[in-house]
Amino acid sequence: xxxxxxxxKYLVTQMGNDKSIKCEQNLGHDTMYWYKQDSKKFxxxxxxxxxxxxxINETVPxxxxxxSPDKAHLNLHINSLELGDSAVYxxxxxxxxxxxxxxxxxxxxxxx
Amino acid sequence: xxxVTQMEGPVTLSEEAFLTINCTYTATxxxxxxxxxxxxxxxxxxxxKATKADDKGSNKGFEATYRKExxxxxxxxGSVQVSDSAVYxxxxxxxxxTGKLIFGQGTTLQVKP
Numbered sequence: 001x002x003x004x005x006x007x008x009k010y011l012v013t014q015m016g017n018d019k020s021i022k023c024e025q026n027l028g029h030d031t032m033y034w035y036k037q038d039s040k041k042f043x044x045x046x047x048x049x050x051x052x053x054x055x056i057n058e059t060v061p062x063x064x065x066x067x068s069p070d071k072a073h074l075n076l077h078i079n080s081l082e083l084g085d086s087a088v089y090x091x092x093x094x095x096x097x098x099x100x101x102x103x104x105x106x107x108x109x110x111x112x
Numbered sequence: 113x114x115x116v117t118q119m120e121g122p123v124t125l126s127e128e129a130f131l132t133i134n135c136t137y138t139a140t141x142x143x144x145x146x147x148x149x150x151x152x153x154x155x156x157x158x159x160x161k162a163t164k165a166d167d168k169g170s171n172k173g174f175e176a177t178y179r180k181e182x183x184x185x186x187x188x189x190g191s192v193q194v195s196d197s198a199v200y201x202x203x204x205x206x207x208x209x210t211g212k213l214i215f216g217q218g219t220t221l222q223v224k225p
Contacts, residue, residue, distance in 0.1 A: 043215040094211050099144040103156040
């Protein structure tokens with residue numbers, strides 16, 4: 001049983017397209033996150049949701065829109081994709097009051 | 113703001129060598145500290161953690177001690193294996209108490225037989 005699962009694992013798309021990445025966790029956690037890992041492997045938080053409510057929204061272009069239909073799911077929709085959006089996107093989850101986060105396998109997005 | 117600094121990589125060691133990866137941090141308040149590991153082509157896995165000063169986290173032969181006086185959380189292992197080859201990330205929870213993790217830049221470890 002995968003604890004935090006993301007789909008797809010790989011995504012290759014053309015500039016200007018719109019794409020979504022889905023994330024689901026079966027750990028019963030109430031907080032979910034999206035992190036971006038750039039080509040130098042640096043990781044930075046993008047968004048966080050707690051019980052479907054947006055908690056963290058770092059300086060991210062508004063072409064990126066997270067959606068949390070319930071506390072087990074957090075999807076990331078990206079409009080008008082640009083070359084600079086190429087990265088690995090990680091979903092993670094944690095329980096409120098518990099410090100450790102569990103990460104998914106990542107989605108490698110390549111914009112051509 | 114809060115930040116984490118790790119030693120530059122890559123680190124290349126022979127099997128059974130001693131490993132140290134340095135990590136220092138800047139934070140307000142009392143963050144929790146973590147080491148995560150990313151094996152090639154995989155996601156991040158929590159390796160160990162420490163939640164308060166002088167705590168020692170340990171797992172799979174790796175250890176790190178939360179040193180408030182030196183604001184450090186250095187990762188050590190007495191005898192590395194080829195299977196330890198991976199990217200290691202030091203991280204802390206930000207001061208905002210939102211669960212947000214702030215990561216260091218990662219250190220690539222390559223262990224040769």
